[in-house]
Amino acid sequence: MLTFQLIPYSEISGLNSEAKIKKILNIVKENKIVLMQGKLKPSEETTLIQRTMEDVTREFSGIELCTVYPAEKRNRELWAILKALMVKYIIGDREGLTIIGPASVVKEIKKDPNRIELFMHSKKKKKR
Amino acid sequence: MVIRSFQNFLNRLLGRLFKTKRTIKLGLYGPPNSGKTSLANRICIDWLGKEMGTVSAIPHETREINIKENVTIKAGNKKISFNLVDTPGIATKIDYEDFLKFKLNPKDAKDRSKEATKGVIDAIKWLDDMNCVIMVLDSTKNPYSQVNITIIGNLAARNIPVLVVGNKTDLKKANLKKLESAFPQYKVIGISALKGDNVDELYKEMTRLVN
Numbered sequence: 001m002l003t004f005q006l007i008p009y010s011e012i013s014g015l016n017s018e019a020k021i022k023k024i025l026n027i028v029k030e031n032k033i034v035l036m037q038g039k040l041k042p043s044e045e046t047t048l049i050q051r052t053m054e055d056v057t058r059e060f061s062g063i064e065l066c067t068v069y070p071a072e073k074r075n076r077e078l079w080a081i082l083k084a085l086m087v088k089y090i091i092g093d094r095e096g097l098t099i100i101g102p103a104s105v106v107k108e109i110k111k112d113p114n115r116i117e118l119f120m121h122s123k124k125k126k127k128r
Numbered sequence: 129m130v131i132r133s134f135q136n137f138l139n140r141l142l143g144r145l146f147k148t149k150r151t152i153k154l155g156l157y158g159p160p161n162s163g164k165t166s167l168a169n170r171i172c173i174d175w176l177g178k179e180m181g182t183v184s185a186i187p188h189e190t191r192e193i194n195i196k197e198n199v200t201i202k203a204g205n206k207k208i209s210f211n212l213v214d215t216p217g218i219a220t221k222i223d224y225e226d227f228l229k230f231k232l233n234p235k236d237a238k239d240r241s242k243e244a245t246k247g248v249i250d251a252i253k254w255l256d257d258m259n260c261v262i263m264v265l266d267s268t269k270n271p272y273s274q275v276n277i278t279i280i281g282n283l284a285a286r287n288i289p290v291l292v293v294g295n296k297t298d299l300k301k302a303n304l305k306k307l308e309s310a311f312p313q314y315k316v317i318g319i320s321a322l323k324g325d326n327v328d329e330l331y332k333e334m335t336r337l338v339n
Contacts, residue, residue: 042281042282049218049252049278061221065274067274110270111270
């Protein structure tokens with residue numbers, strides 16, 4: 001059985017980077033797939049990879065990670081750009097979706113510009 | 129990180145203004161098995177006459193940061209000197225059982241896995257020290273992997289100049305167009321580090337990147 005756990009933006013917006021990453025990793029280590037509203041900052045993504053590597057064991061081999069973010073519209077008017085920036089500043093950057101799953105469950109996340117495919121392990125691997 | 133980006137920017141600006149002699153660190157970054165060490169070897173053979181590290185089909189062959197100091201390359205009338213930093217491949221998962229498929233014994237596989245996780249952490253830590261980066265990607269693989277996007281995003285956030293290299297163009301499955309459409313804001317050069325295809329074009333771009 002696959003379990004997806006949704007993390008709405010409101011649940012993580014008040015957390016600092018370390019707390020956010022700890023929360024994500026705790027859920028992933030329970031063999032659940034995280035669907036997080038919004039995306040991590042680039043520095044948070046690298047910290048997530050670092051913390052993941054620090055935690056790698058025989059049982060936990062790491063994560064599969066993917067972020068879907070709406071493509072920047074080109075040739076937008078200045079007002080539209082300013083409006084979007086203001087909205088982000090006031091309510092936070094809620095656009096996009098981040099998928100993070102344990103590598104023992106999610107074999108691969110393939111992303112093309114317009115679609116995402118989650119490949120699962122067919123059965124739980126036996127650790128020697 | 130904002131402070132670090134600002135420091136990087138300031139260092140570059142001051143360096144240009146006062147032409148101070150500084151040691152440039154040029155990093156080779158990318159996912160495992162994209163050919164970073166093959167490229168480092170190609171550069172070192174072409175300009176220093178000897179290889180830099182060992183390469184292997186088994187992922188995570190490079191598990192420590194390797195530095196070759198004072199590499200000087202010339203392209204046209206331009207000449208640049210830098211310290212070449214070959215980094216371990218960045219990955220989000222490392223399973224020792226994957227190494228068993230390459231006929232490593234369990235102990236060696238476990239050791240390799242442990243060293244590889246440390247290598248990934250070190251590679252990320254070193255991002256802050258780079259002055260410019262060549263992002264080495266396997267042109268036969270899907271470029272839209274999150275690791276690629278994360279590395280590029282971090283370099284952009286730190287204002288570190290980046291050149292994207294699509295390696296392994298000698299292979300039939302190579303698809304440079306896909307690489308270019310994945311990273312439209314960056315210059316993409318297709319090469320074969322193993323065979324030396326198009327490396328002259330790469331050296332030309334490197335002189336622009338470092339300057």
